[in-house]
Amino acid sequence: MTITSAxxxxxxxxxxxxxxxxxxxxxxxxxxxxxxxxxLPRDCVLDLSGLSFMDSSGIAVIARARYRMQSLSGRIWxxxxxxxxxxxxxxxxxxxxxxxxxxxxxxxx
Amino acid sequence: MNTVNIIRLExxxxxxxxxxxxxxxxAFAIQLDxxxxxxxxxxxxxxxxxxxxxVHAYPDSIGQIGMKLxxxxxxxxxxxxxxxxxxxxNIEEAMKPLYTTGGEERSGMGFTIxxxxxxxxxVRSSPGKGTTVVMRRTIRPRITGx
Ligand SMILES: Nc1ncnc2c1ncn2[C@@H]1O[C@H](COP(=O)(O)OP(=O)(O)O)[C@@H](O)[C@H]1O
Ligand SMILES: [Mg+2]
Numbered sequence: 001m002t003i004t005s006a007x008x009x010x011x012x013x014x015x016x017x018x019x020x021x022x023x024x025x026x027x028x029x030x031x032x033x034x035x036x037x038x039x040l041p042r043d044c045v046l047d048l049s050g051l052s053f054m055d056s057s058g059i060a061v062i063a064r065a066r067y068r069m070q071s072l073s074g075r076i077w078x079x080x081x082x083x084x085x086x087x088x089x090x091x092x093x094x095x096x097x098x099x100x101x102x103x104x105x106x107x108x109x
Numbered sequence: 110m111n112t113v114n115i116i117r118l119e120x121x122x123x124x125x126x127x128x129x130x131x132x133x134x135x136a137f138a139i140q141l142d143x144x145x146x147x148x149x150x151x152x153x154x155x156x157x158x159x160x161x162x163x164v165h166a167y168p169d170s171i172g173q174i175g176m177k178l179x180x181x182x183x184x185x186x187x188x189x190x191x192x193x194x195x196x197x198x199n200i201e202e203a204m205k206p207l208y209t210t211g212g213e214e215r216s217g218m219g220f221t222i223x224x225x226x227x228x229x230x231x232v233r234s235s236p237g238k239g240t241t242v243v244m245r246r247t248i249r250p251r252i253t254g255x
Contacts, residue, residue, distance in 0.1 A: 021124075021156055021160065025214055055153050057215075059218050060214055063216060083149070084149035087146075088222060
């Protein structure tokens, strides 16, 4: 799994790619945490378009990121999950916690 | 149900083996000609069961994990994941959504995902002896029209 990011006017976009399982989850939690500490964004977008596989370990990563954004009084959402990732998000009812958008619509306005 | 084909694997509870296990299961399942979605479901369920053995069964040590893949008559894949670790005191409670003893790095959704992605899930466990998870999924032949 790799993490890259882009920051633009208060919005941090985190791109996760590869496979997000328990083996990769610690690194993902740590990496996202460092980015949030560095940029203190108003909005955080988790772009999952490059993620070819995710299991429930990814749910914990997303829940952690949401918790961090809440403490910054910011917003967070998920963009572009692949079908396999979407099925895991659905099974975990993630949309009760974090909104999911299928395309890049530039946020929740 | 008759066994059509069977594979047994054993590997140490190292987290790098999570991807090995789900990829091996997917490679075995190919002979049932699954759809991409079915293959994704199988990989996810295996990942959950194997991760539980790695994280929960052997929390402070490396132990062995056994995975048995069987094709049953007809068109049913059975996946058995077992460990000889700490076991589960209360299986019913452990299977509830959001229940976890794993702290902030876990979501408590593993059993829920196994249940919703497979046709059946059975869990046997005895504290101090280990846990066995048996999952089945029927992969129906596709009508290709050719
Ligand atoms: N193989 C196992 N050995 C011991 N305990 C287990 C095993 N599998 C699951 N458990 C217990 O069941 C709980 C729920 O598992 P699960 O639904 O996969 O959620 P999570 O792995 O996120 O905790 C675990 O937190 C653990 O207490
Ligand atoms: Mg689990």
